[in-house]
Amino acid sequence: MVLKLTDVRTDLFNDWCPGCGDFGIEASLQLALTEMGIDIDKVVLFSGIGCHGKIVHWTNTFGIHTLHGRTLAFAQGAKLANPGLEVIALGGDGDGFGIGAGHFVHAGRRNIDMTYIVHDNGVYGLTKGQASPTQRLGEQTKSLPQPNINSGINPILLALSTGYTFIARSYAFNTRHLKETIKKAVSHNGLALVDVLQPCPTYNDIETKAWYDGEDRRDASGKAVPRIYDVNSQGYDPVVTSKMPQEDFDRKIEQIFRLSNEWGNKIPIGVFYQEEDRPTYADRILQRIPTYVEMPPAKQDIFGTDNKSVVDLAELSRELAIDATEI
Amino acid sequence: MGDCDLSDTNRINWKIGGAQGSGVDSSARIFSRACALAGLWVYGTREYYSNIKGLHSYFEVRLSPTPVNCKVDGVTFLASFDAETLIRHAETVENSGAIIYNNTVLQTPIEKVDTINMEVRQRVIRRLESGGFTPDVAGIIKEAEGRGIHIYPVQYDDIIGQTAKKLGETQLSRLNKIINVLAASFSGALLGLDRSYMFKAIEQTFASKQKIIQMNVEGAAIAYDFTENNFKEKLPYSIVPIKNSERIYISGNEAVALGKLVGGCRVQTYYPITPASDESEFLEAHEYFNVSGGKGSILVVQTEDEIAAITMATGAALTGARAGTSTSGPGFSLMVEGMGWAGINEVPVVITLYSRGGPSTGMPTRTEQGDLKFALNASHGEFPRIVICSGDVKECFYDAIRAFNYAERYQLPVIHIVDKGLANCNVTITPLDASAIPIERGKLITPDGQHQQPYKRFLFTEDGVSERAVLGMPGYRFWNTGDEHDEMGHINEEPDNRVRMMDKRMRKLETADKEIPVEEKIAIFSDQKSVDLTIVSWGSSKGAILEVMELLKKEGVAAEFLQIRTASPFPVEQVKKYLSRAKLIVDVEQNYSAQMAKVIAEKTGIMIENVIVKYNGRPISLNELYQAIKLVISAPRKNRRVVLTHGA
Ligand SMILES: Cc1ncc(C[n+]2csc(CCOP(=O)(O)OP(=O)(O)O)c2C)c(N)n1
Ligand code: SF4
Ligand SMILES: [Mg+2]
Numbered sequence: 001m002v003l004k005l006t007d008v009r010t011d012l013f014n015d016w017c018p019g020c021g022d023f024g025i026e027a028s029l030q031l032a033l034t035e036m037g038i039d040i041d042k043v044v045l046f047s048g049i050g051c052h053g054k055i056v057h058w059t060n061t062f063g064i065h066t067l068h069g070r071t072l073a074f075a076q077g078a079k080l081a082n083p084g085l086e087v088i089a090l091g092g093d094g095d096g097f098g099i100g101a102g103h104f105v106h107a108g109r110r111n112i113d114m115t116y117i118v119h120d121n122g123v124y125g126l127t128k129g130q131a132s133p134t135q136r137l138g139e140q141t142k143s144l145p146q147p148n149i150n151s152g153i154n155p156i157l158l159a160l161s162t163g164y165t166f167i168a169r170s171y172a173f174n175t176r177h178l179k180e181t182i183k184k185a186v187s188h189n190g191l192a193l194v195d196v197l198q199p200c201p202t203y204n205d206i207e208t209k210a211w212y213d214g215e216d217r218r219d220a221s222g223k224a225v226p227r228i229y230d231v232n233s234q235g236y237d238p239v240v241t242s243k244m245p246q247e248d249f250d251r252k253i254e255q256i257f258r259l260s261n262e263w264g265n266k267i268p269i270g271v272f273y274q275e276e277d278r279p280t281y282a283d284r285i286l287q288r289i290p291t292y293v294e295m296p297p298a299k300q301d302i303f304g305t306d307n308k309s310v311v312d313l314a315e316l317s318r319e320l321a322i323d324a325t326e327i
Numbered sequence: 328m329g330d331c332d333l334s335d336t337n338r339i340n341w342k343i344g345g346a347q348g349s350g351v352d353s354s355a356r357i358f359s360r361a362c363a364l365a366g367l368w369v370y371g372t373r374e375y376y377s378n379i380k381g382l383h384s385y386f387e388v389r390l391s392p393t394p395v396n397c398k399v400d401g402v403t404f405l406a407s408f409d410a411e412t413l414i415r416h417a418e419t420v421e422n423s424g425a426i427i428y429n430n431t432v433l434q435t436p437i438e439k440v441d442t443i444n445m446e447v448r449q450r451v452i453r454r455l456e457s458g459g460f461t462p463d464v465a466g467i468i469k470e471a472e473g474r475g476i477h478i479y480p481v482q483y484d485d486i487i488g489q490t491a492k493k494l495g496e497t498q499l500s501r502l503n504k505i506i507n508v509l510a511a512s513f514s515g516a517l518l519g520l521d522r523s524y525m526f527k528a529i530e531q532t533f534a535s536k537q538k539i540i541q542m543n544v545e546g547a548a549i550a551y552d553f554t555e556n557n558f559k560e561k562l563p564y565s566i567v568p569i570k571n572s573e574r575i576y577i578s579g580n581e582a583v584a585l586g587k588l589v590g591g592c593r594v595q596t597y598y599p600i601t602p603a604s605d606e607s608e609f610l611e612a613h614e615y616f617n618v619s620g621g622k623g624s625i626l627v628v629q630t631e632d633e634i635a636a637i638t639m640a641t642g643a644a645l646t647g648a649r650a651g652t653s654t655s656g657p658g659f660s661l662m663v664e665g666m667g668w669a670g671i672n673e674v675p676v677v678i679t680l681y682s683r684g685g686p687s688t689g690m691p692t693r694t695e696q697g698d699l700k701f702a703l704n705a706s707h708g709e710f711p712r713i714v715i716c717s718g719d720v721k722e723c724f725y726d727a728i729r730a731f732n733y734a735e736r737y738q739l740p741v742i743h744i745v746d747k748g749l750a751n752c753n754v755t756i757t758p759l760d761a762s763a764i765p766i767e768r769g770k771l772i773t774p775d776g777q778h779q780q781p782y783k784r785f786l787f788t789e790d791g792v793s794e795r796a797v798l799g800m801p802g803y804r805f806w807n808t809g810d811e812h813d814e815m816g817h818i819n820e821e822p823d824n825r826v827r828m829m830d831k832r833m834r835k836l837e838t839a840d841k842e843i844p845v846e847e848k849i850a851i852f853s854d855q856k857s858v859d860l861t862i863v864s865w866g867s868s869k870g871a872i873l874e875v876m877e878l879l880k881k882e883g884v885a886a887e888f889l890q891i892r893t894a895s896p897f898p899v900e901q902v903k904k905y906l907s908r909a910k911l912i913v914d915v916e917q918n919y920s921a922q923m924a925k926v927i928a929e930k931t932g933i934m935i936e937n938v939i940v941k942y943n944g945r946p947i948s949l950n951e952l953y954q955a956i957k958l959v960i961s962a963p964r965k966n967r968r969v970v971l972t973h974g975a
């Protein structure tokens with residue numbers, strides 16, 4: 001069945017502020033879902049707490065709006081129990097890099113096949129604009145009483161160092177780029193991060209849409225010169241394999257380091273890193289539990305006739321048995 | 328006191344001590360298994376510091392011709408390899424008891440054993456000096472000898488050397504590990520237990536590791552020969568094999584793990600913490616198992632913290648898999664917000680809460696029942712939860728199954744409390760029955776079922792329980808949110824909806840209260856028509872209470888025991904019924920404030936005036952409980968609080 005945008009949208013009232021970048025993320029995600037030809041009944045969205053969190057209610061798929069910072073933990077639990085699901089976790093930057101930073105790091109180590117999209121707006125939107133972990137040192141967005149006293153983290157490098165196998169950045173108001181990036185992330189076999197630069201017109205008066213779009217800089221013809229540019233269309237190839245020569249790999253990492261730190265006049269978006277041959281968590285489990293994919297936790301019958309447990313307890317407790325027969 | 332003399336045929340309290348990591352545990356397990364093979368019932372408890380190597384640990388094994396479920400004060404037989412065990416425990420050996428010690432530690436001054444707290448050392452030195460003994464291990468041994476204790480010096484190094492020679496092993500250090508089997512073997516030989524039981528116990532303990540089995544069996548044989556050749560004097564008590572039914576040797580942790588597997592738990596998350604992780608490790612070691620018609624598996628995930636553990640388990644539960652997590656106090660504290668999310672979203676998830684000494688890290692390896700009120704109330708806001716408490720190892724198994732049934736039938740978090748004393752006791756029991764408790768999944772939708780469109784996950788119903796679909800079920804799309812929500816699961820803060828939704832959720836607890844059979848909520852132990860004394864308790868105190876009742880019965884005191892097994896929904900009417908007609912009530916608990924007595928007061932209005940509490944981190948012994956209960960009976964009064972203090 002070919003899906004239309006209206007199939008994947010609920011008719012609930014959307015209460016984001018006018019002009020919020022979250023609208024762009026919502027539209028891109030929903031478009032991606034309609035275009036990918038995936039079984040929509042298998043799609044589950046998870047979100048954290050923050051303005052972004054309501055996105056699951058606006059979307060007509062299974063939608064689990066979790067706790068502040070815990071979207072990845074809930075999402076991983078579901079994916080592990082039923083690997084047949086198409087799991088997409090969404091989170092805020094405070095949500096995912098602040099209170100949920102531990103889960104962000106450890107999710108990388110597992111490399112579970114799912115997608116994580118971060119609404120990166122530099123502020124804690126829903127609590128009225130405090131600095132988020134990605135806001136840069138010394139910046140002072142609208143509601144900060146004093147300039148931000150902490151350095152901002154670099155989500156791309158954090159993901160790289162913890163084991164994410166697909167790492168991308170996109171921009172909320174470049175719906176085409178974001179939609180295509182989400183499609184790639186979902187198709188990727190492993191854990192994919194899409195860090196989305198998301199203007200928050202209400203609280204972030206520094207990284208605004210106009211600023212990203214370069215409205216303050218005009219070329220000779222008077223056209224804005226956008227800060228954002230697509231690295232992949234400029235020839236950067238993100239693909240890494242375990243078979244590539246060490247020097248090539250090292251060069252790639254250096255490039256990612258440099259690119260991901262570019263900010264101000266030029267801000268790269270695109271896929272920074274893509275590694276297809278690292279075993280996913282499911283691959284690793286399969287080494288130990290050969291039936292894991294065909295009979296994952298969610299699909300096992302746990303009782304038989306008369307609702308009796310199917311488990312062979314005698315076999316399981318053999319090592320505990322006191323077997324005095326041969327004395 | 329009454330009939331607590333244990334130094335008799337097959338009634339032996341054996342203790343072994345040593346530095347953590349030196350094999351105390353395996354020695355005790357092998358000795359226990361050997362005695363169990365000879366038909367005896369075994370109740371063993373493990374005491375250890377929060378330490379990996381060096382600090383003192385000990386293991387007590389109570390042997391009996393009939394099942395026993397608690398520890399006793401006096402030690403019949405003390406096995407040791409180091410000085411510290413003698414300094415700490417020689418005192419606890421009964422006058423006719425026995426001590427095995429390592430010759431090489433004889434000259435050790437007590438002053439020098441700095442793993443023992445200074446005050447304790449000084450107390451022992453004062454005791455020895457006032458008795459005219461030297462302040463060293465030799466003094467301890469002399470003192471014990473003076474009390475009529477049988478003393479057996481052994482040279483572990485010699486025996487290890489002989490074993491090495493026999494095996495043609497030139498590297499002595501490779502054999503050092505067999506010291507624990509030697510201690511068990513000296514004990515077995517002195518107690519008259521035939522060596523064939525010891526050999527079999529070694530084989531079963533090391534299962535398929537042939538080389539290790541050979542090494543240990545060889546050492547055991549030499550230890551038996553040595554004992555028979557050197558110690559001719561017979562002890563006044565011994566182990567005599569008896570016929571017994573089929574049994575298993577199991578710990579509380581293992582019983583919970585087996586209950587989870589049988590009960591259909593297929594995802595277990597955990598963050599390492601004592602005394603919970605043993606359960607998860609057992610599960611991981613048995614992750615791929617046989618089921619009728621094929622293979623089953625459980626996915627055990629070590630998470631980054633307990634917040635991930637509860638939320639990951641909840642995510643897994645949303646897919647229809649039965650999911651649980653295990654922790655103890657510090658971890659449970661971190662789970663509270665996550666549990667509330669499962670509460671408001673009506674997700675069946677099971678938390679096994681191993682309770683240990685708190686607050687904070689408290690006494691990580693010691694027992695306590697200080698988490699009852701926390702388990703009952705942990706939450707911001709209100710949501711229904713079921714709290715069950717196991718009283719012995721068999722209950723650990725069956726309760727683990729029940730926990731998942733309740734969780735799914737009422738779609739809520741279930742907390743299963745197991746105290747450390749229970750988790751870490753190693754006992755013999757008759758085999759567990761996998762089909763005793765049918766699996767009940769409540770209103771879980773089978774996809775071919777009829778339903779009205781649109782599907783409403785949180786449909787208002789009379790019993791509060793709605794039909795439950797799982798993620799990925801075509802035609803049953805739903806939403807969850809930690810915010811208050813409508814029947815579809817979308818955010819809704821309307822006052823009317825809030826009231827209806829709260830009522831619906833809380834009503835599930837009333838439904839559970841109506842449906843759960845009385846015998847799963849409370850247990851009454853009494854074989855008398857009229858009783859003089861009603862003992863109320865919960866958790867692992869059960870074992871000591873039942874045995875005290877036998878002693879009381881011999882003295883003509885008719886007692887009954889009301890065990891609270893389900894603390895939420897609290898069995899108000901049943902407890903009221905028993906307590907309102909009781910002549911004298913005494914509450915027994917292993918915490919400071921007698922938490923269950925407070926819960927009873929809150930729920931029934933009945934104030935229990937006599938409480939016996941213990942909070943030194945050590946399990947209740949038969950002797951101390953017997954004495955405390957006698958004290959209460961002889962002079963009951965308002966607000967009597969007896970504090971138990973036994974334990975090393
Ligand atoms: C445990 C906890 N602490 C604090 C909060 C309050 N809180 C709600 S939203 C939020 C910040 C949201 O910021 P972010 O994750 O960046 O999401 P955004 O609103 O910007 O989309 C906070 C701190 C909470 N809900 N839970
Ligand atoms: S506060 Fe910012 S992030 Fe939140 S809805 Fe408004 S614009 Fe969007
Ligand atoms: Mg934010």
